[in-house]
Amino acid sequence: MRARTFTESGRRAQIVRAAIEVIAEAGYLNASxxxxxxHAGLSSTGMISYHFAGKDDLLxxxxxxxxxxxxxxxxxxxxxxxxxxxxxxxxxxxxxxLVGEHPAEVRALIDLVKNAGAQSAAVNGxxxxxxxxxxxGQAAGVFGAFDARIAALSFTYGLDAxxxxxxxxxxxxxxxxxxxxxLADLYVRATAPQPTGGTER
Numbered sequence: 001m002r003a004r005t006f007t008e009s010g011r012r013a014q015i016v017r018a019a020i021e022v023i024a025e026a027g028y029l030n031a032s033x034x035x036x037x038x039h040a041g042l043s044s045t046g047m048i049s050y051h052f053a054g055k056d057d058l059l060x061x062x063x064x065x066x067x068x069x070x071x072x073x074x075x076x077x078x079x080x081x082x083x084x085x086x087x088x089x090x091x092x093x094x095x096x097x098l099v100g101e102h103p104a105e106v107r108a109l110i111d112l113v114k115n116a117g118a119q120s121a122a123v124n125g126x127x128x129x130x131x132x133x134x135x136x137g138q139a140a141g142v143f144g145a146f147d148a149r150i151a152a153l154s155f156t157y158g159l160d161a162x163x164x165x166x167x168x169x170x171x172x173x174x175x176x177x178x179x180x181x182x183l184a185d186l187y188v189r190a191t192a193p194q195p196t197g198g199t200e201r
Contacts, residue, residue: 012051014040016061023062024107028116063118066105073098084137088155088191089184095159096180099166100173107167130155134191144193155187 018040022031033045033055042048052058074094081090099106112118131152137143162183166176 008051011047012061013065015042015048015051015058016065019058019062020065020108021104023111024104028059028111059112059116059118062108063112066109069102069105070098070109073101084133084140084142085188085191088133088137088187092159092184092187093177093180095163096166096183097173097176099163099171100176103167103170106163110164110167127152127156137191141193143191146191151191159183 015036019031019036022036022039026035033048036058037043037045037048048058052061074091077090077094078087081087109118109123113123131148134143134146134148134151138145138148162179166179171179
């Protein structure tokens, strides 16, 4: 395969950026090549066809770019957290705050998964990742006794619902931080070990 030149790589990135913004604003179903080309400031759709084999190819590039942006924002915060509980909190808070930092990427990914059947390795792999996180935390004694699979499902889809709602509402940064803390507090309480002895409450 011929290596892309610097100019070609830049043009490709420009098209992907424009596609993400169009999808975030108008939805995947309305994201035609002509609309994307206009948004990118291109004279015709031919430049898109030159860089991408078709809409599915462009879609994959958009998802890959969104994943890269997402994890560049979230991963350092997760890695800096010490321990299972802190890492869970960091993931929740960073994911919610991502809505304010990268709103176009969040809205575009939600639409792509819903309306285009986009497959995101990061999104699809979270369930197994969270389940393993809960199991290892239980083994370490920092999480209580519960079904790790059910907890992972609740964690994943609950977080997604909060993010999608905040993205649709255009929630501001300060409120996003509050929501992130509230949701993280909820998950921490729900997964904490139950106190032994005493009266049940």
